[in-house]
Amino acid sequence: MCRKLKVGILGLGRAGRYMHAPELAQYPELYEIAAGADHAPDRRENLPPEFARARLYPSLDAMLADPEVELVTVATRNADHTPHAIRALEAGKYVVLDKPVAVTYPQALELKAASDRFPGKLFLRFNRRFEPAFNHVRELMATGVLGRIGFVRVYRHPGFVRRLDWQTLTCFHGGMLSNWGPHLIDQALQLLEAPVVDLWSDLQHNVAAGDADDQVKILMRGANGRVADVEISTTATLPGPLYEVRGDRGSLVVPVEEKIIRLRCLDPAQKLGALEAVPGNFPLAYGNPDEALKFIEEEIPIKPACGRTLQRGRVLAPGETPDPAGGYTSQDTMWSFVHRAITRGEPYPVTVEEGVEVVRVSELARAKSGYVPHESALSGKGC
Structure with missing residues (x-):
């Protein structure tokens, strides 16, 4: 019989309520949401059913003092992720840390140092690493059917969104590079399969409130000569394909519906002379x-997927296409890997070193872009 882990969710806003909690709820045999913490009183009210048996706390320190909480999953604001994770590690807890795992490279190195002091205790919530389409693409690349890979593309266009929450403000480390960026940069680095040796980027602010970026373009070249094209935009009304891979014997594309992979390649029996x-x-x-x-x-x-796909806490039926207006989708699969790592000592597929590299590349992309917030933007108001 599996040992059930008792979890405390730190941050009871949108991510804590509609991502962390419903994902954990898909594994009642593995996890129990035993506690929740948020400094804002209204966030500790009107919680979804997953919190029915949870003890609620007004601070992280109060929840860390709860001896029954074994695992803390961090769903607070971006700048608080690293310090909150380190405090939880120092309190002897296991930690699942949402992205961005750090907002600067030096901060990421602090997180790595803390992880080294408490080995096997920190897990990065790069849940997009477990997406079915992404992993199927990697499998096809590994077969060699596409030949030598020269170009990969990873796109996300989550709809035309005139967003106005705190994630639109640079003073809170908001923007698409901080929001979707860690997921797609992580995927791109996996598809690149080599260290980044060159990078070009452009950040824009177009339709959202605040002063943070709502459109991101990054081009990375690996030491193997492969190029990765990463694009994130909440200004695109016609979304492009999610993935594209080109080799010297063929190409594949994953359309936005994420149901099929279109493959066109040379017949394996086709010999190419000089x-x-x-x-x-x-x-x-x-x-x-x-x-x-x-x-x-x-x-x-x-x-x-081995697990389930959720959209704003609702489990999608097999083959169901997410509602374009329904918001964020997520995979619950990651949590089974976290449980096996804690209870069986199995390696977790995402390493802390990989998370640090994502932060380094993100910081380099921000610097290379030369992004300056629009003069007409809020530029810090409300921070």
């Missing part, structure tokens, strides 16, 4: 008139 450029007059034809290429085209259903 080519030599013709410097003189060439037949009036395009390409190579002496070569007949045979392609295979497939629409491959994306393998379902």
